Amino acid sequence: MPTTMIGRRPIDVNDEGFLTAYDQWDEELGATLAELIGLELTDRHWQVLRFLRADYAGRKETATLRRTSTLGGFGIKELFTLFPGKPAKKMAYVAGLPKPKGCV
Amino acid sequence: MKRLVILGGGTAGTMVANKLRAAYSQDELALTVVDLDDQHHYQPGYLFLPFGTYRAQQLVRSRHSFLPDGVDLVLCEIDRVDAPFKTVYLTDGRALSYDYLIIATGVQPxxxxxxxxxxxxxxxxxxxxxxxxxxxxxxxxxxxxxxxxxxxxxxxxxxxxxxxxxxxxxxxxxxxxxxxxxxxxxxxxxxxxxxxxxxxxxxxxxxxxxxxxxxxxxxxxxxxxxxxxxxxxxxxxxxxxxxxxxxxxxxxLGPDYIARSGLGDDLNLVPCDQQTMQALAHPDIFVLGDGGTLLTSKAGSVAHFAVDIFMENFPAHLAGAELTHGFDGHANCFIESGYGKGLLLGFNYDTQPYTGTFPAPLIGPLALLKESRLNHLAKLAFRWVYWNMLLRGRPLPFTNKMSLVGKRVEDAGSASAQPMPAKASAPAPLAASPKPAPVRKPAPARPSIGKPAAKPSPTPRPSAGPATPTPSGPLPPDPRKGVDSTTDPSPVLPGPIKPTF
CATH class of the missing domain: 3.50.50.60 (FAD/NAD(P)-binding domain)
Incomplete structure (x- = not known):
């Protein structure tokens, strides 16, 4: 697992760039990560990201789109607008969480 | 006498009922299986039905004919499970109290x-x-x-x-x-x-x-x-x-009674331990078959291997001791590829499916991730194995611990994959472990996961050599919690890795 410099801080990531240590993330880093993938974060983005962080803290697993929609109350369509293309992966990346487990 | 109730008389429920009845007398353990009806379906056969390979009547038998004497089969819908009071309520008003509960009701489309x-x-x-x-x-x-x-x-x-x-x-x-x-x-x-x-x-x-x-x-x-x-x-x-x-x-989704009982997640799956299948919230509930949250395939082979691990752990659970046997997520899947051929996949939590051969006892090596006629025939033969051996809990010549024998393990850095030598793949003898702590994932010769050729990483791989110097001079103090940066051998990349989305 590589360590990368993000904003002058060493951050542990996996081969794809997803953070591997929950505690290394803060909102400043989240904003930097968002910038890296071309996202400008609005209040609504932050509501989603805070939901994801809190949900992960409780069960150590990144919420799927379905879970973010049913439990967080964000419409899937809206998530596609906020995080275009691949919302589940982009949300996890910016929130500093593991890529959601695809499946098996 | 302890009472054990099994919810669901499908693949996992039937297998574990047979194995439990063989291992414990009726005086030691009363066994009850609950299901909606008396029809046991060979679900792998559904795939072939649209193409006329099987007729519907070849895929259905009665559930009770696969359950041994001394197991009660209760046919009724489940209303809910009251986990704190260890009671299952049925929709006809009956209540079944239990000491141990196995949830084996799977998932439904x-x-x-x-x-x-x-x-x-x-x-x-x-x-x-x-x-x-x-x-x-x-x-x-x-x-x-x-x-x-x-x-x-x-x-x-x-x-x-x-x-x-x-x-x-x-x-x-x-x-x-x-x-x-x-x-x-x-x-x-x-x-x-x-x-x-x-x-x-x-x-x-x-x-x-x-x-x-x-x-x-x-x-x-x-x-x-x-x-x-x-x-x-x-x-x-x-x-x-x-x-x-x-x-x-x-x-x-898992069945609605899981949601009514407050036992499930957003897909009505019961959160369970990856190694022991024990429900995270209720130690006397185990989840076998498709209804849990194991991060491996929802498949009959997984149900079979997980039932074996459960049986190895259950004596310790009865004695109130720690569970010492751990499931590695092993799954075997035959994949029909058409024209009388098939492929075979084998993988677990740590190891993805590789090419190579699977050393199946009796029928010889089966090609992994490669089409062959033998894989197709093995898949068709499995229906007989299912009805006559698997459900009845008879031993099959497959191990619940995955082996890397014959598999071509692909490494991110190496172009030519080599089959693993046999000695590197011997599964760890978990049963002999003297440690009381639960055995975590056995990881002999853990390979790194290969990347698909179509998705090269945008950043060069870190080399195994000394840390890459950063352009901005000495590193600032390491703020990471719990990490001693002076002993951290991983190289530090000067910039972030941008994922490919």
Whole structure:
């Protein structure tokens, strides 16, 4: 697992760039990560990201789109607008969480 | 005497009932199995029904004929489980109290969970094959099909038997060819995943097979609705895939009683330990079969291996001791690829499916991730094994710990994969472990996961050499919690890794 410099801080990531240590993330880093993938974060983005962080803290697993929609109350369509293309992966990346487990 | 109740008399429930009855006398352990009806379905057979390989009556037997004497079979719907009071309530008002509970009610397809999934085209141009009835209807629809747009679609993961949609696609391609309408048919495979399958090497091999057969692959498709009027499936990012015949795999959910009992997650799956299948919230509940949250395939082979691990742990649980045996997530899947051939996949939590051979006792090595006639025959032969050996709890010549013998392990850095030497793959003798602590994942010769060739990393791989110096001079103090940066051997990359989305 590589360590990368993000904003002058060493951050542990996996081969794809997803953070591997929950505690290394803060909102400043989240904003930097968002910038890296071309996202400008609005209040609504932050509501989603805070939901994801809190949900992960409780069960150590990144919420799927379905879970973010049913439990967080964000419409899937809206998530596609906020995080275009691949919302589940982009949300996890910016929130500093593991890529959601695809499946098996 | 202790009372153990098994909810669900399917593959896992029947297997574990047989094994428990053989291991414990009725004086030691009273066993009750609860299910809705007395029909045990051979679910792997649904796949073949639309193509006429099997008839429906070959796939159904009575549940009670597979349960040994001394096991009560209760036929009723489950209302809810009161876990704190260790009682199962049935919809007819009966209450079954238990000391130990096994949840083996699996997952069921829920077409109505998708908008339009219960629309007027259902049974006309919208079909599925994940229940016996649906598979029979699809057989009729295929017989009436004269060409056009045939779309095979997965709603969301996880689904039981995750390779079945691919197998259906391969078998449909053969069926269309043999019926002379392949030229008139556009065949499309639509998946919410970013490739044909989840694991990189398998995704690459299976993706290649799709394109060689002229099957279009539509990835990252998160369905919003089935448009019954336009006969299109529509994604949340407004992609539309038109169909004349849609074969959709509906959302899979655990049964509603799980939700009513407050035992499940958002898919009504019961959160359970990855190694012991013990429910995280209730130590006297175990989840066997598809109904839990194991991060491996929802498949019969997993149910079989997990039941074995449960049986190894149950004496300790009865004695109030720690559980010392751990499941490694081992799954074996035969994949029908059409034209009388099949592939075999083997993987676990740590190891993705590789190419190579599987050293099956008695029938000799089976080709892994490669088409062969023997794999197809082994799959067909499995129906006999299922009815006559597996359900009855008779030992099968397969181990519940995955071995890397014969597998070509692909490393991210090496182009030429080598088969693992036999000695590196001997499974750890868990039973002999003197430590009382639960055994975590056995990880002999843990390989790194290979990357699909199509997705090169945008950043050079870190070398194994000394840390790459940063352009900005000495590192600032390491703020990471719990990490001693002076002993951290990983190289520090000067900039972030940007993922490819």
């Amino acid at each position: 829920r077409p109505e969970a998708t908008t339009g999934g219960d629309g007027p085209e259902v049974g006309v141009s919208v079909h599925s094959f994940y229940t016996l009835e649906a598979a029979k209807e699809l057989a009729e629809a295929l017989r009436r099909f004269r060409g056009g747009k045939l779309v095979v679609h997965i709603t969301d993961m996880p689904i039981k038997c995750p390779v079945a949609p691919l197998e259906f696609t391969f078998l449909a391609e053969e069926w269309l060819t043999k019926h002379g309408i392949r030229e008139k048919t556009e065949l499309t495979y639509v998946t919410p995943l970013d490739g044909a399958f989840t694991k990189p090497v398998a995704s690459r091999e299976l993706g290649t097979m799709l394109s060689e057969k002229g099957i279009h692959l539509e990835t990252d498709f998160t369905i919003e609705r089935i448009d019954n009027d336009a006969k299109e499936i529509v994604s949340y990012d407004d992609r539309r895939v038109p169909f004349d015949l849609l074969v959709t795999i509906p959302l899979n």
